[in-house]
Amino acid sequence: MVRIIIVLIVILTFSYADSFQKNCLECHDKSPITFDKFYMQYLIKFSSEKRIKEAMFYYLKDPKIEQSVMDVNIVNGMGIMPHLNLDDDTLMKLINEYIRRFDVKRSLH
Amino acid sequence: MKASNDMAINLAHSEFKSLRAFFSLYLALALLVLTFIAYFYFQYQKNTMLFQWRLELQLHSESFLPKLKERHFNFDIKQKYPRQNDFNTGIYDIDKKRIFSTLNTSTINLNEVISLNDGYIQFVIQPEAYYLGAKYIVLEVKDDEIWLTETWNHIIIAFIITFLLLIFSGWYLSKLFLRPMRHAIALLDKFIKDTTHELNTPVSTILSNIEIIDQENLDLKTKKSLQRIDIASRTISTLYDDLTFLVLHHNLLSKDEILNISDIINERIEYFSLSINQKKLNLDIDISKNIIFTADLNKMNRLFDNLISNAIKYNIVGGELKITLQKNLFIIENSGKGISKEKLPEVFSRFVRDDTVVGGFGIGLHIVSKIAKHYKINTLIDSKPDEFTRVILTW
Numbered sequence: 001m002v003r004i005i006i007v008l009i010v011i012l013t014f015s016y017a018d019s020f021q022k023n024c025l026e027c028h029d030k031s032p033i034t035f036d037k038f039y040m041q042y043l044i045k046f047s048s049e050k051r052i053k054e055a056m057f058y059y060l061k062d063p064k065i066e067q068s069v070m071d072v073n074i075v076n077g078m079g080i081m082p083h084l085n086l087d088d089d090t091l092m093k094l095i096n097e098y099i100r101r102f103d104v105k106r107s108l109h
Numbered sequence: 110m111k112a113s114n115d116m117a118i119n120l121a122h123s124e125f126k127s128l129r130a131f132f133s134l135y136l137a138l139a140l141l142v143l144t145f146i147a148y149f150y151f152q153y154q155k156n157t158m159l160f161q162w163r164l165e166l167q168l169h170s171e172s173f174l175p176k177l178k179e180r181h182f183n184f185d186i187k188q189k190y191p192r193q194n195d196f197n198t199g200i201y202d203i204d205k206k207r208i209f210s211t212l213n214t215s216t217i218n219l220n221e222v223i224s225l226n227d228g229y230i231q232f233v234i235q236p237e238a239y240y241l242g243a244k245y246i247v248l249e250v251k252d253d254e255i256w257l258t259e260t261w262n263h264i265i266i267a268f269i270i271t272f273l274l275l276i277f278s279g280w281y282l283s284k285l286f287l288r289p290m291r292h293a294i295a296l297l298d299k300f301i302k303d304t305t306h307e308l309n310t311p312v313s314t315i316l317s318n319i320e321i322i323d324q325e326n327l328d329l330k331t332k333k334s335l336q337r338i339d340i341a342s343r344t345i346s347t348l349y350d351d352l353t354f355l356v357l358h359h360n361l362l363s364k365d366e367i368l369n370i371s372d373i374i375n376e377r378i379e380y381f382s383l384s385i386n387q388k389k390l391n392l393d394i395d396i397s398k399n400i401i402f403t404a405d406l407n408k409m410n411r412l413f414d415n416l417i418s419n420a421i422k423y424n425i426v427g428g429e430l431k432i433t434l435q436k437n438l439f440i441i442e443n444s445g446k447g448i449s450k451e452k453l454p455e456v457f458s459r460f461v462r463d464d465t466v467v468g469g470f471g472i473g474l475h476i477v478s479k480i481a482k483h484y485k486i487n488t489l490i491d492s493k494p495d496e497f498t499r500v501i502l503t504w
Contacts, residue, residue, distance in 0.1 A: 036185055044181065047203035047239040104241050107188040108209045 020097045039102040041069040056095050131283050139275045147264045154260040163223045166232035166248045169196055181240040196250050200243035208242050212249050219245045228252050315342040340383050351472055354411055363405045370400045374434055377413045384421050393431040400434055404484050412480045415473035416441050439502040448492040
């Protein structure tokens with residue numbers, strides 16, 4: 001029973017990781033602006049994790065220039081990101097994963 | 110009745126009681142006021158100290174903020190939190206959650222710009238942007254508490270000096286305040302002493318002269334007049350004995366001795382025999398011989414005189430008067446109007462009278478209860494309106 005649970009966790013982790021790779025990193029890894037910089041922009045604008053998640057979710061549901069945290073010139077240069085067409089639950093999980101990877105609290109020492 | 114040379118009214122006691130009440134209230138108020146003043150002075154000193162530190166910490170924050178900003182924009186290169194040597198810092202997000210902290214205390218008040226918590230002075234600033242997510246930056250230094258020691262020293266010294274001054278001035282004021290009362294009491298005391306002395310002399314003269322008159326050679330009419338004078342004089346004498354006892358009892362020289370109560374009661378019945386005969390009362394006496402009790406003779410006379418005189422005074426003409434004395438028991442019962450149920454519990458109080466038709470001050474039973482209480486004699490009064498009144502003493 002324990003083995004089954006461990007296997008399921010591993011599968012889910014990899015599936016999330018796989019989803020994050022597919023929906024986020026595939027584009028952002030190729031971007032001239034590193035992925036963590038987006039988080040720092042959200043941080044300087046929204047402060048708390050709760051507000052950052054709300055802002056990100058709102059943007060990712062319907063990406064628009066006026067809702068982006070990046071500079072207008074950068075957005076125009078890079079182009080606005082495409083609609084992900086993902087359900088809310090999956091979207092939230094991707095956001096959580098993003099924050100987990102780049103949250104300053106984990107790195108500050 | 111012998112009295113000491115002290116004042117009739119217990120002035121020292123009265124004065125002490127008034128002084129104690131006044132002084133207690135005065136000191137309590139003085140303490141309250143001084144405590145308030147001390148509290149406000151303490152707060153003033155604390156705020157002055159915090160204001161001075163605010164200026165200094167403001168300067169420190171101006172050196173810290175650029176470092177935090179630099180760390181935010183170069184976080185990918187360096188994740189070490191900027192630390193300072195002369196003060197500690199902590200950063201909190203917009204939801205007041207801790208991001209990172211080197212603060213020594215966990216008690217943080219983000220609503221106050223400058224505050225003192227757990228021995229640390231904390232200064233809170235809000236940067237122009239949320240560097241590393243920080244809406245609140247807390248700068249902290251340890252309070253050396255020099256201001257606290259100095260403040261407490263000032264408070265204690267000022268408190269003691271002021272309190273002593275207030276005590277002396279209060280004492281002087283209270284003496285000043287009591288001076289009119291002292292004067293009035295001294296006058297009243299002189300009046301009471303003069304009155305008892307001046308009135309006692311003529312009454313004693315009347316009674317002693319009545320005794321030496323040869324009544325056998327007098328006609329019936331004159332004899333009856335003489336008897337009425339005798340009764341009236343004895344009544345005045347008894348009244349003033351009671352008044353004297355009531356006013357001066359604390360100064361009376363009391364001498365307890367072994368007394369034969371049976372003889373005392375017989376004497377007092379004899380003393381009131383004229384009044385008993387005048388009212389044509391049926392006297393029923395059952396007095397056991399040689400009943401002994403240790404007490405002051407004058408007080409016992411007062412006690413039995415009042416009971417007997419009341420039993421005669423409130424009796425009807427031709428009524429019944431029954432006196433019983435046994436070991437540890439004395440009963441006096443009289444016919445007459447009786448005492449109402451409502452007034453019964455209060456008859457031993459001073460100046461309380463159920464029947465105001467018959468003369469008197471309402472002090473007789475009060476004197477009886479005072480003496481009985483002194484010698485631990487139990488008193489019980491029973492009455493049925495228009496039938497009887499019965500007083501029972503047990504010891």
